[in-house]
Amino acid sequence: MVERDKIELLKDILFTDDREFAEKIARRIETIEHTVNEQEKLSEKVKPIILKQLDEFVTEIPTTLGPTITATLKEEIQKNRDGIVDALYPILGKMIKKYISQEIKLLSEKINKQLSAKRWTTKFKSWFTGVKEEDIILSETSSANIEQVLLIERGSGILAASYSKTETIDKDMISGMLTAIKGFVEDAFGQKNQNLELIEYELYNIHLQSFVSYYVAVVISGDYNTKAKDKVQDLIFDFYDDFMGKNLDKIFKSSDEKSKKMIDRESLEKELVLKFSNASI
Amino acid sequence: MQVSKKIVVLGHFGVGKTSLIRRFVEDSFSDNYKVSIGVHITKKVVEISVGHEISLILWDLEGTDDLKTIRDAYLLGTHGVVFVFDVTRPSTFQGLNTDLEIVKSKMPSLPLLVVGNKADLVVKKDLEEVLSKNAIATDFLTSAKTGDAVNDMFLKLAKLLD
Numbered sequence: 001m002v003e004r005d006k007i008e009l010l011k012d013i014l015f016t017d018d019r020e021f022a023e024k025i026a027r028r029i030e031t032i033e034h035t036v037n038e039q040e041k042l043s044e045k046v047k048p049i050i051l052k053q054l055d056e057f058v059t060e061i062p063t064t065l066g067p068t069i070t071a072t073l074k075e076e077i078q079k080n081r082d083g084i085v086d087a088l089y090p091i092l093g094k095m096i097k098k099y100i101s102q103e104i105k106l107l108s109e110k111i112n113k114q115l116s117a118k119r120w121t122t123k124f125k126s127w128f129t130g131v132k133e134e135d136i137i138l139s140e141t142s143s144a145n146i147e148q149v150l151l152i153e154r155g156s157g158i159l160a161a162s163y164s165k166t167e168t169i170d171k172d173m174i175s176g177m178l179t180a181i182k183g184f185v186e187d188a189f190g191q192k193n194q195n196l197e198l199i200e201y202e203l204y205n206i207h208l209q210s211f212v213s214y215y216v217a218v219v220i221s222g223d224y225n226t227k228a229k230d231k232v233q234d235l236i237f238d239f240y241d242d243f244m245g246k247n248l249d250k251i252f253k254s255s256d257e258k259s260k261k262m263i264d265r266e267s268l269e270k271e272l273v274l275k276f277s278n279a280s281i
Numbered sequence: 282m283q284v285s286k287k288i289v290v291l292g293h294f295g296v297g298k299t300s301l302i303r304r305f306v307e308d309s310f311s312d313n314y315k316v317s318i319g320v321h322i323t324k325k326v327v328e329i330s331v332g333h334e335i336s337l338i339l340w341d342l343e344g345t346d347d348l349k350t351i352r353d354a355y356l357l358g359t360h361g362v363v364f365v366f367d368v369t370r371p372s373t374f375q376g377l378n379t380d381l382e383i384v385k386s387k388m389p390s391l392p393l394l395v396v397g398n399k400a401d402l403v404v405k406k407d408l409e410e411v412l413s414k415n416a417i418a419t420d421f422l423t424s425a426k427t428g429d430a431v432n433d434m435f436l437k438l439a440k441l442l443d
Binding site (some may be wrong): 045153154155157158159170171172176179180183184186187 | 286319320322323324333336338340352353355357358359360409
């Protein structure tokens with residue numbers, strides 16, 4: 001045996017275990033590779049089936065589970081009718097009570113008015129148009145009415161002038177709060193040149209019309225529909241046009257500095273009364 | 282003709298902004314602390330000289346530790362500012378000069394009063410020492426609880442706005 005063969009034999013004896021170990025690892029890697037590839041292939045095949053089944057499941061819920069859910073709910077409601085009524089009654093009751101009392105109040109106020117001075121006008125209107133007298137009265141009860149108008153400085157929220165049918169809480173505070181709400185909403189949504197235009201408050205709507213230095217808030221009761229909205233907008237634009245026109249005249253045509261100021265609150269309020277107090281919308 | 286001026290009252294949480302306004306407007310005080318949310322607006326007419334009145338519209342803004350977060354919409358058109366801190370809580374005045382810089386950057390060139398509130402709870406001498414140590418200059422030390430210096434403070438601001 002030559003020297004070289006001896007070394008080879010020695011190598012064989014020494015590295016037998018290592019070689020076997022390496023071969024085992026290679027086999028394992030091969031198995032893992034195979035499994036991964038197979039899983040990917042399997043997933044590719046199975047995924048569309050699962051998705052399809054899921055879609056079908058979702059679309060079929062109303063037909064498959066719907067009746068069961070409805071039946072269960074019905075049964076539960078029948079079993080616990082008192083409990084459910086107890087829970088809902090205060091909420092629904094308050095809503096209905098408030099709504100009905102408000103409606104009756106409005107109706108009785110209108111009818112009282114109609115029965116006095118306007119009665120003959122209504123009768124005449126009914127005879128002339130052929131519409132029943134009750135229908136005319138009812139249609140008038142739901143019409144929109146201007147309750148309050150505020151001319152407010154933008155930003156500061158300081159009240160420049162106001163007109164109100166009835167006494168309310170301090171108008172300066174209302175102007176401030178409206179401005180804060182308006183500012184908050186406009187700020188929160190972060191849209192430039194967008195303004196809060198309407199606030200709904202149960203039976204009232206607050207229409208907000210913004211201009212550059214001021215905005216006008218009109219509080220409306222009754223049915224505030226598109227037609228009424230359109231009329232209110234026209235009234236506001238007319239008023240504002242006059243108001244700004246007079247201001248510009250005062251500022252530019254006046255020779256002395258003292259009178260180069262905005263028109264005073266008193267004149268503005270007269271203007272508001274003139275424009276809004278008898279306006280029908 | 283009565284002129285209206287918008288005043289904003291600012292400061293950290295719980296320094297007594299609402300209590301100061303309540304004391305000034307309603308002349309009342311309550312120990313029951315309620316956090317102000319958003320903004321609350323009140324009004325008081327003050328006579329700054331015989332026959333000359335000014336209507337102060339007071340915007341009580343919710344307290345905040347970071348004055349940068351105050352909504353700019355609430356500060357628009359402001360005529361005067363009251364910055365309130367709590368003399369019993371160093372955290373409300375330790376960064377006062379930085380806070381004032383922020384206020385001034387948001388509302389430049391406006392009359393501004395710095396007010397240390399709850400002065401009834403500390404010894405005046407000790408308080409002055411603490412404030413001087415922190416390099417804090419105040420315009421008024423008030424107490425919404427006792428009413429001390431509250432009217433004077435708002436009256437001074439009204440005069441500054443006239």
